[in-house]
Amino acid sequence: MLLCMGWTQQGFQMQSGSPAPLDWPLLEWHTVFDSRDAEETRAFYKTMAFRFDLAVRDAVQLDACVSGIYLPGIYIGRAQYGAPVALGPSRVRNDYWVHLPIKGTWEAAVGHDTFVCNSRLAIVSSPTREVMLHCNGGAARLSLSVTSEALKRQLTVLLGQPPLKPLEFVPTMNLANGYGGRFANMLTSAVIEFGRGCAVRWSPTTLMDFSEFVLTSLLLYHPHNYSDALRRSAQMITPRDIRRVVDYLETHLDSPLTVADLVAASQVAGRTLFQHFRDFTGKSPMHYLRNLRFAKVRDALLHAEPEESVTVIAMACGFTHMSRFALEYRHRFGERPS
Template identity: 30%
Template sequence: MAENAESAARTGPAPARLALRTADLDEARSAIGTMYYDPRIDLLDSRRPLDTDFSMARLGPFTVGELCCGADVRMRFEDLRAYHVDLPLTGRLAWRQGAQQTRLATPDRAAVFQPEGRTTLERWDGACRLLAVKVAPEALVRHLELLVGDSLRAPLRLAPTMDLTAGPGRSWARLVRLVTDEIDDDHGLLRQPLLAAELQDSLLTGLLLATGHPWREALDRPAPHGFAHPVKRVVEVIRGRPEHPFTTTELAEVGGVSARWLQEVFRRQTGTTPMGYLREVRMERVRDELLRADPAATTVSDVAYRWGFGHLGRFADKYRARFGELPSQTLRSR
């Protein structure tokens, strides 16, 4: 029987969630099938009962979760039809896909799966608690096209493993950890549209930087110099709709350039990044609201949070550096 099961679908940026603690094999199979893929599950040691602990959520093109089976199991899947990464926090995971040899995922090395190819988790040991990340393939491919500024002329195949000990892999794992920690927080950053969209964008970019693929080197090349018109267009759009949950890739589409080009040329021409400029404009809007607000009916935190500033202390420091006073002083000046 399930000890605790929760499934909640919400509107806006909040993900659909499913949490499950159970010793029932069919319930575990159904939960994984609902959020990820339909599995066949076998217990490898009948002396050790199943004790699953799943917490999973959907966020845009991602499904993320923290999962542990509590017993050694084998899982088999047909084509996943999605990119997928398993990042063990503890224990080990033996796996293979298609005709590849069996590999081992550990807290130092993640397993990276392609959308096609029969997938087998040969032994997911009972001590292995992992972060599981499913990525919609169309979202990842489109994101890469925006980053390099060109259509892909071959299928995107990711390297089968990711180094989690240093560099982009370790950073991306930390970002995934942040997202999974926020799943159950009804007042956290995943419920804030302006931040959730940027976080999804960062997860896509981070994955493409943390894994090997034929376009990986292109992501490190400096962008060529270009005309200023795309930057001007992006500035106009930001100033016209700062309340929109823009991402770098969406702004690159607005400018008709690659995201990499926009990042570098925008910084050369304005001294900041597109997202940095967006935050500056939003801070101006916060100040405008505080100047007009009734101190008895308004709080700084409510206004700041509405404009996408989730860390109030950091926001106050930047606000004072920009305007020479604390936001609370602006509010009381009315």
């Protein structure tokens, strides 16, 4: 399993199983739009290049609430309407969406196919196919939007060359088990962090790491028209290739690192790099990097002068979230950092 969420001692982690039911208002402190007026709601979605349909007889039930957060290359949001509505992106939008039901059921028309979405099935939409969501009055959903540019850059890194055709995902994601359940847990864990205000303290580096993790996991684990090409791109690499990556990690402990950085250092395609790095070391590159950072900060603290600051030493070793650093340090070494 690659990188990782749910925050754990290893960083972002994919947790197994279906996502836990979420019955409280998520992201309530990150409201994007809130209205009971049908025309106001329709106008809002028009500015966002979405079609929004609501029957006149249902307008009195409308209670639209959209909350969300914007991260590098992605958006995570929650939406509910209180009334039966239909909405979908216009052709001018070129982003990708993952829609996870968190309350009630709804239907998704993707091209010529229709799917009933519930706690066991999510929709993954691509701009190459027309999509329309039909939500009942009691439904709520958690959605992830990813820009085409961000996905194309990450796919290029993983393939080792630019894709020639538009990326198109399989339109359904099974939430009951496997990758879908882990992905849903990861996303809901992130939303809970933001809802509680915890993620406000995430550094720009951590936000970029999380966004890259989302992009990479989607491309490696959810089927799409380049999945076979990613599997075929696997090649034999040598311990010398892995050594180059390890050397690069050891000399950049205080820097924000991306998959593209490691690919450039190793001169090996991203998917192959992650697969063989784990074979050689037993860990993903980012897990290995975290262990290196803790080894360095442990040594620095043991040899620090009394007047030296724990925070300054930790930040020099690449740690930016001090409360999480302190918790994990104590978990690893049985004492507080001092």
